[in-house]
Amino acid sequence: MSGQASGASTIGHELPVLSQPDTGAGERLDTRGAARKLLRLAVRKPLGTLGVAIIAALALVAVTAPIASRYAPDESFTRRNPGFDPTSTDYYRTDRNEFVLDAKSAPSMDHWLGTDDAGRDIWSRIVWGTRRSLGIGVAALAVSLTIGAALGIVSGYFGGLIDTVMQRFMDALQAFPALLILILAASAFELTLRNLVLALGFVGIAQVSRLVRGKVLSIRAMPFIEAGRVIGASDLRLMVFHILPNTAGTIIVVFTMGLGTVILAEASLSFLALTPPGVSWGQMLNSGRNFINSSPWQAVFSGLAITLAVLAFNLAGDALRDVLDPRLRV
Amino acid sequence: MRQYFIHRLMLNVPVVFLVVTLVFLMGHARPDFAEQRAAQGLSSTQDYEAAIKAIRHELGTDRPLWEQYGVYLRDTFTGDFGTSFITHHSVTSELGDRLAPSVELGALQIAIALAISIPIGIISAVRQDSWMDYVLRLLAVVGLAIPSFFLGTLLLLFATKLAGWTPPLVPTAYRELWEDPAANLKMMLLPALAGGFAQAAVIMRLLRSELLDVLRQDYVRTAWSKGLAERAVVARHVLRNALGPVVTVLGLMIGILFGGNVVLESMFAIPGAGQFLVISLRQNDFPVVQGVVLIIATALVTTNLIVDLSYGWLDPRIRYGRAA
């Protein structure tokens, strides 16, 4: 945004979006053009391409989890107990079980990434965790994008009092640190997947709406919107059919980058035991933390999974941003 | 300027009010501490309800909601955050000496983050798409994604096993910065590094894209064409203009740091507010939660105000007035 618009931006603390829309002057998003751009991007942006490749691999793993996991995530494995002594009465020392859990074992052919402290296959849990993390991420972002984009478009399109009130509301929302909102929500509502998704989605609303609003402010000033008004198009029509498509670039970038953030947030929450039970990277990392000295596999691999996913979405997001909406600050 | 300041300040009043009310409602969305305390030992099934009643009476949560809200509002705006359900000390005194270590840790992390990220961000932007840029950006994103406690664990292992140095690791060893700077910094060093690295990644990425943007501006091209040295251009013209959004993010970081340092504080025995807050949340000790949230919210609103005003210094193109 140029000088004038940045005056508006200083009221809130939203990050400025500059005014020349690079989705072109076209009224609709040019899909063929975007595809070409993406292709060019693959060549020009090796890091972004790497990110996309990792995302594709993660998505594949998530979709094929029942096959890719090799074992059920809750199946625990046993092995013969070397210290087996059925006659012993030294209960604290000897195991009177012929078989004990195959817990905390190192990577092997049977267990590619080793086993966790409950004798479960780490690879299998990482795979099912991928499904959960991506699923939660996509669902949560769908929530923040739907609500955030709607609010952002309305706010930016109408401006004036509506805009002021909405932006103050967003101020209030952003005044809470995200993790605090999530913790509050987790203690105030029942711990279900649905509530978790809603809470994670809710946290993202303010930022999405600000970014979209910034974009809308610049689109609103463009001739084709003015032209639409002149021929008598309704506000709703203008917002849905003319403004929304032009924010697509922004939304795609926000979505990609946001996924990394949501995955990290979900991991932090399960780290604090504030997520519903289930196979989760954060929970694996947390329980692995305690035996990191003796058997680092669980902590390292679950940490790597989180790192890899966040890395991939950030790399891809960076590259997409460069192409679709280079002025966007996420 | 003055008018803008007042206008901006006035806008914050409803924001704070909204936050205050939201916190109150959340605190009462799912009662309550009394039930939880009564359930502690699952003792006597018959007396559970009577027990809840007695505890509510003791805490004053048996009064009607609107009455509690009234008291809460009155107290809050007179600076009284109430009494912790659990420790029975005033929230102000409980938080009082816990905030300083938390704030200090956060500040150190930001300082470390800036020290790492500004040079790296500049190099990465100036040498855009070079291998150095890729490596640094990769590092940054990895830093962003690695949980800070993981880094903390590695740092501690490194310090004790390889460097042969053990920092103070018990909360009673903590000394205020002005009381005994050496003891204080010894304790803060590792968690500050661990947390600072992750924050550096955030700043570095942002700074890089800001810099790239500014580098394309006309006046920078003009500076180049005047034949100014690269260093002079970056330092004098580019950096200053790119810092605005970075300052914004620093403001937001206060909240992020607060949440993210819970584990680090606990690991390194920093007597901060994190662990206390988590326990209070789990136990629905809402006077404490309300107090913490309000303090953070106020801090954020104030920071944002300062940040907005600092734009004027950082980017002289911005003049305050009613928005377009």
Added chain:
Amino acid sequence: MLARSAAVAAGAAGLALVGCDSGGDGGGNGGGGGEATPTAVPQSEAAGTRGGVYRSFNFDALALDTFDPHQTQFGPMYSMHSAVFSKVLQYDDDANEVMSADLAAGMPEQPDELTYIVKLRQGVTFHNSERAQKNFPAVAGRELTAEDVKYSIERQSNPDSPQRALYYRAEHWKTIDKLEVVDAQTLKITTKTPTAPFLHYLADRNAHIVAKELVDANDTMNSDAAMIGTGPFYLADFKAVEYVKARRNPDWFARDDSPRGIGTGRPFLDGYDALWTPQSDSTQEAALLSRQVDATGFADESTTRRVLAEQGGLVLNESGTAGFLNSRMWMSERSPLKDFRLRKAIHLAVDRERIGQQMFPGAPGYKSYLVVGPVGYPIVRWAIPQNELEQRPGYRSTKEGRDEDIAEAKQLWEAGGGPDSFKAIFAGVPDYIPNKALPELKRQMQEVLGLTIEEEVDPTGYNAMAQAFLRNANDANEGTIPFSYGYDNGWIDLDDWVYPYFHTGGTKNSFLLSDATLDTKLEAQRAEFDAGRRREIGYEIQDYLLESVLARLDYCAPITRGLAWNYVRNSFSATWFGSNFLFANMWFDQSDASYSGRPA
């Protein structure tokens, strides 16, 4: 045990539990092993070199429900109370139910089965610390008399108190008919009926004697300022989730007792700092090795094992944990589990060993849990001997035994017309319950009985569970959740393990259990003064519970382990929270090689 919960507890989350796991910081929190025979003092050791402030990591600095010693149900709180307050009697060894006099001058005289003459020691005074003088000048330094003992007991059974529902130990005192103060040092107690566990009531973990002046108009003493007692340590500072600082009470009444010849001038330590656990094995290891703490327990048994092997000069303390994991089943007409055959099928189908191994991973040579029957295994005085218990159906771990149990479980489930599914509520903390026990139990039930458990996880810990019990107990038609899974506090005396749960009028009987045969046996053990015969009745009760009742399914309980430096003399590990009074017997042996390098 610190270790188990830390392993578990996500951040602080795991703490919100009912007596999470136990007391031990391994280096000394409680009853258990070592304290029965304290080491004698070498002559060479001059008095005055034994002091210092003992430091260890644990959960003591957590104030979770209330500071009131008569109302709290939260284990870590007991630790501080037990150092600060005194009781009439005390447990030297709770596993074997060995008691000795605390405030009493000797064991009470029992002229008949209903009468107890309690003679108190002379010159017992309340803490005269600066804090006490400031907050409660009337109590500071005041002499404790029989009136205080009378008050402390009556307070808990006062029907007019607004807090009456919160005295969870009121049940103990119901048997009292008369409390007469004969003189300042003598109290005569008359019970209504012969009550075999009465001495236990006087020595139990929460039987603390408090001063009336500490209690406010609302009948509470819910603040750290009111923690003024007559115990070996006074409370110097309490900072929630940071530390508890307790310091030597120089006027302690038992200072010159020298039990088993360990010396006079107790407590030897200048005090102790109970430091909030960092919940990170790497931190705990570094702090222990640099002697910033004198003792700690680890979440991971392999860390314990490795550190002990790598580092000389450390002592391993271990003990069983009295707190135990169990399921409660509901037995009303509407319950799908009212049929005994179905409850037994579940009892047989559960693989307790597997659940224990999952939740409490050990290390070679360090088993870290044991299966439990109706009385926890650490309480060897009353529990069915472990080797016998492990032969019982439902507890067997041999292949043949397991196969038999599974076959019988299937048959019973079929015969009883077991449902395809029912609802169950699981405690949300510590998080090994939702993360490990829940999926494992679900899997086992599905595999063996074809039963689908629809779980509800209680994020607050036990709140929703208590409400479900209440609904079940109060209105047999409203109860909807027939099965629960969670922790329970650990007890000492047989009576506490069985009577409140399984007697028709028991305060913890949420099962709607009413069994005349059982009631008779429960009453019989309560009236039986002969220890041997009482033990036999105790076995009968446990057999009956396992063979014909199965209202509560008991699974397993962790083993607490911790390391302490060798220079800490008489360090110990506890079966449950509340044995810090035994810190009075600990001291630092500065002549020990391991002492060098300990920071001041």
